[in-house]
Amino acid sequence: MPKTKSASREALVDNAMRTFWKNGYHVVSMGDLVRETGVSRGGIYTDFPGKQELFHACLDRYQETVITSLFAPVETGEEGIEGIRKYLDELLSHFRADAGFGIGCLVGNTTGQIDPSEVGTLRKLQEHFARLKKGFVRALSQESDRGGRLTKAEIDELASFAMISVQGMWSYSRSTTDADVLQKFSNDLITYLEERCRPSRQPS
Amino acid sequence: MPKTKSASREALVDNAMRTFWKNGYHVVSMGDLVRETGVSRGGIYTDFPGKQELFHACLDRYQETVITSLFAPVETGEEGIEGIRKYLDELLSHFRADAGFGIGCLVGNTTGQIDPSEVGTLRKLQEHFARLKKGFVRALSQESDRGGRLTKAEIDELASFAMISVQGMWSYSRSTTDADVLQKFSNDLITYLEERCRPSRQPS
DNA sequence: TTTATATTGGAACGATCGTTCCAGACTAGG
DNA sequence: CCTAGTCTGGAACGATCGTTCCAATATAAA
Numbered sequence: 001m002p003k004t005k006s007a008s009r010e011a012l013v014d015n016a017m018r019t020f021w022k023n024g025y026h027v028v029s030m031g032d033l034v035r036e037t038g039v040s041r042g043g044i045y046t047d048f049p050g051k052q053e054l055f056h057a058c059l060d061r062y063q064e065t066v067i068t069s070l071f072a073p074v075e076t077g078e079e080g081i082e083g084i085r086k087y088l089d090e091l092l093s094h095f096r097a098d099a100g101f102g103i104g105c106l107v108g109n110t111t112g113q114i115d116p117s118e119v120g121t122l123r124k125l126q127e128h129f130a131r132l133k134k135g136f137v138r139a140l141s142q143e144s145d146r147g148g149r150l151t152k153a154e155i156d157e158l159a160s161f162a163m164i165s166v167q168g169m170w171s172y173s174r175s176t177t178d179a180d181v182l183q184k185f186s187n188d189l190i191t192y193l194e195e196r197c198r199p200s201r202q203p204s
Numbered sequence: 205m206p207k208t209k210s211a212s213r214e215a216l217v218d219n220a221m222r223t224f225w226k227n228g229y230h231v232v233s234m235g236d237l238v239r240e241t242g243v244s245r246g247g248i249y250t251d252f253p254g255k256q257e258l259f260h261a262c263l264d265r266y267q268e269t270v271i272t273s274l275f276a277p278v279e280t281g282e283e284g285i286e287g288i289r290k291y292l293d294e295l296l297s298h299f300r301a302d303a304g305f306g307i308g309c310l311v312g313n314t315t316g317q318i319d320p321s322e323v324g325t326l327r328k329l330q331e332h333f334a335r336l337k338k339g340f341v342r343a344l345s346q347e348s349d350r351g352g353r354l355t356k357a358e359i360d361e362l363a364s365f366a367m368i369s370v371q372g373m374w375s376y377s378r379s380t381t382d383a384d385v386l387q388k389f390s391n392d393l394i395t396y397l398e399e400r401c402r403p404s405r406q407p408s
Numbered sequence: 409t410t411t412a413t414a415t416t417g418g419a420a421c422g423a424t425c426g427t428t429c430c431a432g433a434c435t436a437g438g
Numbered sequence: 439c440c441t442a443g444t445c446t447g448g449a450a451c452g453a454t455c456g457t458t459c460c461a462a463t464a465t466a467a468a
Binding site for chain 3: 213243
């Protein structure tokens, strides 16, 4: 029983993920996927029951590869807010590498076009946001342990703030070519997080 | 020559706007629009050359009605950051009124599914973001004149930060039913803006 | 009422959608 | 060589898309 799959089959999900990422689920046709992945219609349908299941696999792959890589400084690092800064710097260098309009975040893009009744997709989006928030909680806790005095509730709230703000940054990146604005946004966010974590600040 | 258009024709763009807003441009079919607007196919095509032009009219209507109303405390008020707070409060009450998943911002949702080569649509999105930023610049300038010491560049940067963050808030509102998280986000954003505007804060 | 215009609802068009199917090409082992 | 299993490329399906068209209907002016 020959098991060797062709090279194109190995990259099926990766290439499909990029296509969905750039153009959006509903715009991408099976013909587009055949062209962009180099896999025939028959090949795609032997691996996946349909377009939606392939898309779900792309969302999973997005988590396993893109997010795991980019989010590592926050998710597995030990540097507190500095890890968040490194995460944002990586996002910005990706944007600059595109040299034009960004493609945003696959999950964020999907959020704006999802029917809430598609619970399967919706849950994947929610898991993504929960993952980001958890990472921020982790990094902010490290920072707080280093001398801050934030309560768990305050850390939780601040992590949500960071997650939602970054969501906006990636949404906006799809309609601008100005890397400076995104860079300054990143700087401001880090500034805010640092101020909130520093014990020096005292409300009257 | 009878000029009176039927009541349904008057509301054509309004109802189409809500349908696009909730479900997204590519998901909404002409059949959906006929059902949701109560206007016949023929009627729609006498008023607009096609689906895309109707959508553009919806984006314009969104600016004229929704944004003009919600953004008024920022855009025409004289209350500085307090105007921004009122704007965010209105957004939140709209979200709570939906009692479920929010529908986000029509422009934000479109951002995630637009092909950058559709320059007509893209420019409308950019004009929206520019409008929001301009409003925030206005409100922050009022606040700064009231005793702050921000430079024009700092105000500009802070306005961009607010615009992008709010964008994230609305994107996230489509995948959550938790109004508290959005409320806290709003509070945090206002807190940050106030801190930056207050002259009392001195970097070492 | 008659006449002219506005609007409807639905049939119908070609294009394209997601999906199915399969004859032929390819690959590896005997 | 032959055989068995895998994959391709494209034809073809029914459904639905945006769009066009028009006979029938409703409306308002004369």
